[in-house]
Amino acid sequence: MxxxxxxxxxxxxxxxxxxxxxxxxxxxxxxxxxxxxxxxxxxxxxxxxxxxxxxxxxxxxxxxxxxxxxxxxxxxxxxxxxxxxxxxxxxxxxxxxxxxxxxxxxxxxxxxxxxxxxxxxxxxxxxxxxxxxxxxxxxxxxxxxxxxxxxxxxxxxxxxxxxxxxxxxxxxxxxxxxxxxxxxxxxxxxxxxxxxxxxxxxxxxxxxxxxEEEGKKELPMKWYELLKYKNIWAMCIGFFMINYNSYFFITWLPTYLVKERGMNLMQMGFAASLPLICAMIAEVAAGWASDKVYSKGMLSLTATRKLFLIIGLLMASFIGVAAFTHSAALAVALLCIAKSGNTIAASQVWALPGDVAPKNMTSIVAGMQNTVSNMGGVVGPIITGFIVTATGSFVPALLFSAGLIVLGIINYVFLLGKVERIEPKDQAYTVA
CATH class of the missing domain: 1.20.1250.20 (MFS general substrate transporter like domains)
Structure with a gap:
């Protein structure tokens, strides 16, 4: 036995x-x-x-x-x-x-x-x-x-x-x-x-x-040929929006909590760690839950990925709501929801390369979407800094970040098509 x-x-x-x-x-x-x-x-x-x-x-x-x-x-x-x-x-x-x-x-x-x-x-x-x-x-x-x-x-x-x-x-x-x-x-x-x-x-x-073809490492196409497929564009654009939002939490959040919410350093240190802890738990739970939904046949793979992406991004948009609350504690709670939403979406984002990549190209697809997402990480802190400098407030910066999340939702709903493996013989989507 x-x-x-x-x-x-x-x-x-x-x-x-x-x-x-x-x-x-x-x-x-x-x-x-x-x-x-x-x-x-x-x-x-x-x-x-x-x-x-x-x-x-x-x-x-x-x-x-x-x-x-x-x-x-x-x-x-x-x-x-x-x-x-x-x-x-x-x-x-x-x-x-x-x-x-x-x-x-x-x-x-x-x-x-x-x-x-x-x-x-x-x-x-x-x-x-x-x-x-x-x-x-x-x-x-x-x-x-x-x-x-x-x-x-x-x-x-x-x-x-x-x-x-x-x-x-x-x-x-x-x-x-x-x-x-x-x-x-x-x-x-x-x-x-x-x-x-x-x-x-x-x-x-x-x-x-x-x-995967055992013992074979041939790539079915050049990496740049993947840009002919709309799902690749949807994955890259969506992850850019998510990462723009995410990098606020590891760059400007401490300054926001001290200057905008009046926290001292000890309070800030504790408050800044809460969104990350909540997000860690939420991400693992969301990945497990989405796999249960798919494996039990409740939804197709496409519907499962899109559902959890949209739920996550709707939660991530709470970063805009946090801008308007007068309570520092409520603002931190809303930011915990927003960061958790980011990671719920991320649990699907990192599963997508394995779902859609041609044979032997999963790591390349993952690298492509992570390249674009890190551009969001590079420009996000800079844009936030310029907005805060120009307006003297974090409110417009947080609202701008929430606006990009809304664009991310639209992207995943309409641009992301059926979640399935790309085959070289498939009709490609030409972005032009």
Whole structure:
């Protein structure tokens, strides 16, 4: 009877994917936490520190598509293992920086490695999980970013106080190096290759899905040919709107809580972490719930993805409602709803590449939508800053963000078509 019991190796893999994203976000945060000490030690200006903080995004955003191509061509095991190992070494080495130029080079290097994380995870999800579990897994691994963001600041601050900022970079960097060793020893490119996956689990994984062509890495089309399909455009445009909204919570939220809501630093620190904690729980729950809806046949895959995207974005629009409340506590509660809505949508966003990508191109599709989404992350804080400077208030900035969310809803309702795998022979949608 033992053979009838399904092994659960895929969930150990999902746990490792989650840990990679959590480490990813913890590593991003060390510079922000130690900015005061670094600025003082090397006599940096605020402008130089701003460049250091943005340097990560230069390489991160530009390399999403190449990282996805590499993952699909040479395998997610090598790509994610190299990515985490590389960015962990860059993190650990940051403590050896001796000034602005060397620190900037290390931050750009960090982005080079971190570019491989999300595209690789999307590709692993398509290979290791059946369609009825993909939103759960996508929500799970993406929730690592909220965990990393929520715990990073207190953890890193404690390490800096206890051991100094240079040693803190080394300690945090070592986490990813340990992860890399475990990953390379444990993970296999496909479930079929893993000795721990029994026949029952293997059949379950492949049930209702097309196997990726075993041993074949040929890509059915060039990456830019994907731009002929309207679903790719819908995924990129929608994720841009979501990320524009999301980056408010990790850039301007502390300033908003202090200046607009009159909080002191201790109050702000607690209040700023609440949306991330709520969002982490909401994302995993939404991924699980959407998979239940689809697997029980209550809705088609297309209807399930669109339903949860729309529910999430309707909640995300509460950021505009928060602008009008006079109560700081109510404003934080509304922002918790808004951030949770972002992540409910994100649980579907990260499942979509596995649903629509041509064979062997899941990581490339994930890289494409993440490239565009990070443009939202780059311009969002800048536009918010200009609006606040021009008006002296966060209200117009929050309303603008809510307006983009409404456009995101329209995009997913009307531009996103049937959620199904793109086949090269399909009639393409020409955007012209």
């Amino acid at each position: 033992e053979n009838n019991k399904r092994s659960n190796v895929r969930w150990i893999v999902a746990g490792l994917m989650w840990a990679a994203i959590a480490i990813n976000y913890i590593d991003r945060t060390v510079l922000s936490a130690s900015a005061t000490q670094i600025t003082k030690q090397y006599g940096l200006t605020s402008a130089q520190m701003g460049i250091l903080m943005s340097g990560f995004f230069w390489s991160y955003a530009l390399l999403q598509i190449p990282a996805g191509w590499f993952a699909d061509k040479f395998g997610q095991k090598k790509t994610l293992g190299f990515a985490v190992g590389w960015w962990s070494v860059m993190t650990a080495a940051t403590g050896l920086g001796v000034g602005f130029k060397s620190l900037l080079g290390l931050r750009v290097g960090l982005g080079v490695g971190e570019a491989g994380a999300y595209p690789s995870n999307a590709g692993i999800t398509a290979k290791w999980f059946p369609k009825k579990e993909r939103a759960t897994v996508s929500g799970l691994f993406d929730s690592g970013s909220k965990f990393g963001g929520a715990v990073a600041m207190p953890l890193i601050t404690w390490l800096i106080v206890s051991y100094g900022w240079k040693m803190t970079f080394a300690i945090i960097g070592s986490l990813g190096i340990v992860w890399t060793v475990i990953w390379l020893l444990y993970f296999k490119e496909t479930p079929k290759e893993h000795k721990g996956v029994n026949e029952v689990e293997l059949n379950y994984i492949y049930e209702g899905m097309d196997k």
